Amino acid sequence: MIRVGVTGAAGRMGRTVIETAGDREDVTVVFAVDATDEETVAGTPVHEPDDIGALLATHEPDAIVDFSVPKATVAFAEACAAAGVPLVTGTTGFEDDQLDALEGASEDVAVLKAANFARGIQALLSTVHAAAEALPGYDVELTETHHNGKQDAPSGTANTLLDALAEERDFEETYGREGMQPREAGEVGVHVRRAGDVRGEHELMFAGNDEVVTLTHRAEDRGVFAAGAIDAAVWIAGRDPGFYTFGDVIEG
C-alpha cells in the first residue's frame, strides 16, 4: 500500500483521483491540497498550496499525484525535489520555462509527466507511428474535443500525438482555417472543440485520394485517467531521480 498526496484535489481530476483511490487497496490518500475554499473533498481535508512543504515533511508520502495548473505544478515539483518525494503530474499547458523547471526537479527526484493517463492513448501512440509509416503522403488532420471548462488548447494529448507524428514525417501545423485558406502540402490541420462535459476525444485522420483511416480515442469517464495516474504513482514510489513518462509505466 503506497501513501499519496493529491494536489489540485478539488478539481475534476483531483476529486476523481481521491474517489478512485478509495476503491483501491494499493493506495491511500494521506493529504489533499487545492486553492479551493472547500474544506474537504470526498471526505479528505483540503490544505492550502502554501502548506505543501510542511505536508511533505509531516506525512512523508510515497508520491504526489498532481492535476492542477502549470504554475502550481512547478511549485509542487520544487517542493517535492526539496523533500525527496516523487511527483506524478497530469497537468497540461506548460510553457517551455515551466517544462525546464520540471526537468530541473527531476535531477533530484523522480518526476513523471503524462498528458494522458489512459492506456488506450498509449496504444494509439504506437498506431500513429505505424500509420504514418504505412501511409506516406496521406493528408493528416487532428481533431480534439473536450468539456467547456478546459483551459489549454490544443490539449496536451494533441501535442503528444503531433510529437509522435513528427518522429515519422516533417509538417507544419495549421490551427483551424477560415476564409480563403486552402490546404498547403505538408501541413497538418489541428482543430479544437470545447463543448459540454466531453471527457476527452482525439481523432487523427489519414486521408489518401480514395480512402480514409481515422484513429480515435474517446475517454468516457475520468476514472480512466485517475486509474492510470495511480498506477503511475505505485510505479514511481522508490524510483531514482529522473524524468519519466506513462510509457515507462506501461512497459513495466
Ligand SMILES: NC(=O)C1=CN([C@@H]2O[C@H](COP(=O)(O)OP(=O)(O)OC[C@H]3O[C@@H](n4cnc5c(N)ncnc54)[C@H](OP(=O)(O)O)[C@@H]3O)[C@@H](O)[C@H]2O)C=CC1
Ligand atoms: N494527464 C491526464 O490524463 C489528464 C490531464 N488533465 C489535466 O489536468 C489538469 C486539471 O484538469 P481538471 O481537473 O479538469 O481541472 P480543474 O480546473 O477542474 O482542476 C484544477 C484544480 O487545481 C486547483 N488549483 C489552482 N491553483 C492551484 C494551486 N496553486 N494549488 C493547488 N491547486 C490549485 C483549482 O482550484 P480553483 O478552481 O479554485 O482555481 C482546481 O480545483 C489540466 O491541466 C488538464 O488538462 C485532465 C484530465 C486527464
Ligand SMILES: O=C(O)C1=N[C@H](C(=O)O)C[C@H](O)C1
Ligand atoms: O482537460 C482535460 O479534461 C483533459 N486533458 C488532457 C489533455 O490536455 O490532453 C487529457 C484528457 O484528454 C482530458
